[in-house]
Amino acid sequence: MSERELLISGNWKMNHTHFEAIQFVQALSALLRATPLRAGRALSVHPAFTALRSVQTALESDGVPVALGAQNCHESEKGAFTGEVSAEMLKKLNVSYVIVGHSERRQHFGETDELVRAKADIVLRHAMTPIVCVGETLAEREAGEAKGKVGRQLEAVLSARPPAVVAGMVIAYEPIWAIGTGRTASSEDAQQMAAFIRATIGHVAGADAAEGARIQYGGSVTPDKAGELLRRRDVDGLLVGGASLDAESFHEIALAR
Ligand code: PEP
Numbered sequence: 001m002s003e004r005e006l007l008i009s010g011n012w013k014m015n016h017t018h019f020e021a022i023q024f025v026q027a028l029s030a031l032l033r034a035t036p037l038r039a040g041r042a043l044s045v046h047p048a049f050t051a052l053r054s055v056q057t058a059l060e061s062d063g064v065p066v067a068l069g070a071q072n073c074h075e076s077e078k079g080a081f082t083g084e085v086s087a088e089m090l091k092k093l094n095v096s097y098v099i100v101g102h103s104e105r106r107q108h109f110g111e112t113d114e115l116v117r118a119k120a121d122i123v124l125r126h127a128m129t130p131i132v133c134v135g136e137t138l139a140e141r142e143a144g145e146a147k148g149k150v151g152r153q154l155e156a157v158l159s160a161r162p163p164a165v166v167a168g169m170v171i172a173y174e175p176i177w178a179i180g181t182g183r184t185a186s187s188e189d190a191q192q193m194a195a196f197i198r199a200t201i202g203h204v205a206g207a208d209a210a211e212g213a214r215i216q217y218g219g220s221v222t223p224d225k226a227g228e229l230l231r232r233r234d235v236d237g238l239l240v241g242g243a244s245l246d247a248e249s250f251h252e253i254a255l256a257r
Contacts, residue, residue: 004214006230007170007237008254009044009069009131010244011099011218012051021051025058025066027247032065035255043254044069044097045244049085056093069097069131072105075118087126098123099131099239101157103176113156120157124165131170131216131239132157134197138177146175150193151200158204166205167212171197172239178219180241187228187235190217194234223249226256 016024025045037043046069047055056068074084090098100123101116111119120130134153136146150173158166173193178185185193194215202210217229218239229235244250 002214002233002236004212004236006041007044007097007214007216008041008250009046009097009099009172009216009237009239010250011046011071011102011239011241012048012245013071013104013241014048015245016047016051018047018051018054021047021055022058024245024247025055025062025064028066028251029058029062029064031247031251035251037065037254038257041254042067043250045250046071046097046099052090052093052095056095060094067096068094069099070095071099071102073098073100073119073123075115075122077122087122087128091126091128095128097129097131097170099133099172101153102133103135103174103179107176113153116153117157120169124169129168129170131172133172133174133218133239135174135176135179135219141175141177146193147196150197154197154200155204158201158209161205163206163209164212166201166209170214170216170237171201172216172218173197174218174239180220182220184220184222184225184229185217187225187232190229190235191232194232194236198234221253223252223256226253230256 044067070090073087100119105111123130134150136149140149198210214236216237216239221238221240
């Protein structure tokens with residue numbers, strides 16, 4: 001079990017209207033009042049942009065101990081980018097965490113390592129925490145290239161940053177073959193890749209950065225798999241997609257041990 005604060009994040013993707021999102025927060029709030037999180041754990045939820053304001057209000061008015069997160073942002077401060085949302089806009093909604101470089105964005109929207117770095121830059125500039133997603137495809141894993149791919153993704157986003165900044169970042173290891181497939185990585189695979197990620201952070205940004213940065217696992221996490229993953233030394237939390245859409249299953253994952 002990691003000694004760092006565990007962060008369990010729910011990535012809702014393109015699900016939940018703002019009405020459904022409010023119902024989710026009310027349900028999660030009641031569950032957390034009945035059975036609170038244990039010390040050393042934190043939660044974040046990442047609604048679609050249209051539900052951020054409603055979720056912010058619901059969390060803050062009820063004092064729900066859950067941080068607000070976003071799923072993406074644009075890499076520029078502002079300007080003629082029709083349909084995009086800026087980091088400043090997110091910060092004004094009290095967003096704490098922003099997912100950058102999710103594999104679905106890399107795959108469907110052509111996000112490159114350079115773009116992911118630029119997004120992490122602007123998130124940090126606005127005093128929010130990027131959750132940087134990295135991970136390999138099944139073909140890359142089978143070809144023995146998982147560490148090479150993830151190492152390159154990490155270097156691109158972490159190099160030439162002050163160690164204290166890297167120490168505050170979150171890296172989500174999400175093997176692409178495990179996302180939305182029902183095929184969770186074994187806790188042994190998750191631990192091995194998390195340890196590799198920590199070692200790479202150490203090479204790129206130094207030991208203090210490696211010690212401080214949190215490494216989540218993501219990919220078909222369910223309540224029955226969460227405890228085993230969270231018990232691994234280098235796994236400091238979970239990034240949960242499908243199973244985070246239901247308040248009860250997200251709460252069960254949050255409590256798993
Ligand atoms: C994700 O999209 O980050 C994810 C891990 O999804 P799922 O849990 O549904 O595999």
